[in-house]
Amino acid sequence: MESESKLLIKNIYKIFGDRPEAALKLVTDGINKQTLLEQHNHVLALNNINLEVSTGKFQVVMGLSGSGKSTLIRHVNRLIEPTAGSIFFHDDDVTNLDEKQLRYFRRFRTSMVFQNFALLPHRTVLENISYGLVIQKQVKKILMDRSLEWLNRVGLDGYNDYYPTQLSGGMQQRVGLARALATDAEILLMDEPFSALDPLIREEMQDVLINLQNELKKTIIFITHDLDEALRIGDKVAILKDGEIIQNGSPEEIILNPANEYVTDFTKNINRGRILTIGAIIEDAVLENAIKIDKKITLEAALRTINEEGSQFANVVDNSRVIGSVSQKTIINAITSGTEVN
Ligand SMILES: Nc1ncnc2c1ncn2[C@@H]1O[C@H](COP(=O)(O)OP(=O)(O)OP(=O)(O)O)[C@@H](O)[C@H]1O
Ligand SMILES: [Mg+2]
Numbered sequence: 001m002e003s004e005s006k007l008l009i010k011n012i013y014k015i016f017g018d019r020p021e022a023a024l025k026l027v028t029d030g031i032n033k034q035t036l037l038e039q040h041n042h043v044l045a046l047n048n049i050n051l052e053v054s055t056g057k058f059q060v061v062m063g064l065s066g067s068g069k070s071t072l073i074r075h076v077n078r079l080i081e082p083t084a085g086s087i088f089f090h091d092d093d094v095t096n097l098d099e100k101q102l103r104y105f106r107r108f109r110t111s112m113v114f115q116n117f118a119l120l121p122h123r124t125v126l127e128n129i130s131y132g133l134v135i136q137k138q139v140k141k142i143l144m145d146r147s148l149e150w151l152n153r154v155g156l157d158g159y160n161d162y163y164p165t166q167l168s169g170g171m172q173q174r175v176g177l178a179r180a181l182a183t184d185a186e187i188l189l190m191d192e193p194f195s196a197l198d199p200l201i202r203e204e205m206q207d208v209l210i211n212l213q214n215e216l217k218k219t220i221i222f223i224t225h226d227l228d229e230a231l232r233i234g235d236k237v238a239i240l241k242d243g244e245i246i247q248n249g250s251p252e253e254i255i256l257n258p259a260n261e262y263v264t265d266f267t268k269n270i271n272r273g274r275i276l277t278i279g280a281i282i283e284d285a286v287l288e289n290a291i292k293i294d295k296k297i298t299l300e301a302a303l304r305t306i307n308e309e310g311s312q313f314a315n316v317v318d319n320s321r322v323i324g325s326v327s328q329k330t331i332i333n334a335i336t337s338g339t340e341v342n
Pocket of ligand 2: 069070
């Protein structure tokens with residue numbers, strides 16, 4: 001039944017406290033996080049989490065501080081054991097792996113990238129990148145070749161023998177990324193990896209990751225508390241509140257069809273023009289002699305093109321086939337207001 005190619009998080013509950021099992025009963029009977037804490041001194045960190053991440057997809061989990069993000073991601077490689085529920089990866093029940101299987105799973109099938117980089121201070125850049133490969137007991141030649149390859153791919157050629165403290169934050173996280181990718185694990189777990197970086201460097205690192213992912217197609221779980229970042233990089237964004245997933249959808253679904261007021265409030269100040277793509281507001285009519293724009297470009301880019309061409313309309317193409325049209329007016333509406341579109 002669980003044989004589809006995916007990571008499946010199923011009915012996960014996590015309660016911190018002395019008697020989590022007893023508290024679980026109260027939770028399934030409907031007690032909320034606040035009452036459980038005040039009256040029973042237990043913390044409901046995750047409340048019946050269900051999440052399915054297809055192989056090769058980029059899943060973002062977004063939420064405020066304390067919403068359960070770190071607790072959730074640390075369940076995937078069982079740094080935290082669930083109070084109840086299961087996690088499957090392909091055909092494996094991760095929650096049932098024995099010690100030896102779990103060690104293998106952590107070393108070969110998952111990699112982590114941390115907010116504080118977590119580099120080894122007394123090891124060089126190259127030694128840090130090769131760390132996971134050493135743990136995997138790879139032979140010297142593979143270890144060296146792969147480490148140098150990843151040093152190059154994250155743009156750190158020449159820094160082989162530098163130490164972490166001699167690097168900027170952005171460069172340190174490039175090392176963190178290279179270390180995680182060098183082991184060729186299938187699942188990449190990233191807990192706020194860019195939150196410690198300046199805005200411009202942060203965007204630069206998002207681009208590095210997006211470009212790598214376009215080629216590598218890892219299964220990624222990426223934690224952030226920044227909605228702009230979430231919508232910019234995720235195939236899907238799950239919004240976590242008080243240990244519950246309020247909504248999980250594509251960036252466009254989150255913006256265009258927020259599940260409730262909480263999500264609406266979050267998305268209010270988002271730059272829609274930079275996130276929504278033309279495909280979301282397309283109309284059926286095909287126009288004669290109109291310019292063509294691709295359905296995957298952002299509203300902002302489309303508006304620019306239409307203006308530059310001195311036009312007010314454009315046909316929309318999908319893989320060079322015309323599938324409909326948009327007008328300058330609908331684009332502006334979609335950017336500036338919360339009006340329902342498609
Ligand atoms: N070891 C622990 N013991 C008790 N409570 C814990 C423990 N770890 C986490 N919690 C609680 O579980 C809830 C979720 O914490 P978690 O660290 O997952 O949040 P987060 O979303 O990652 O927050 P942040 O954005 O601040 O990193 C919080 O209420 C926290 O106090
Ligand atoms: Mg956290």
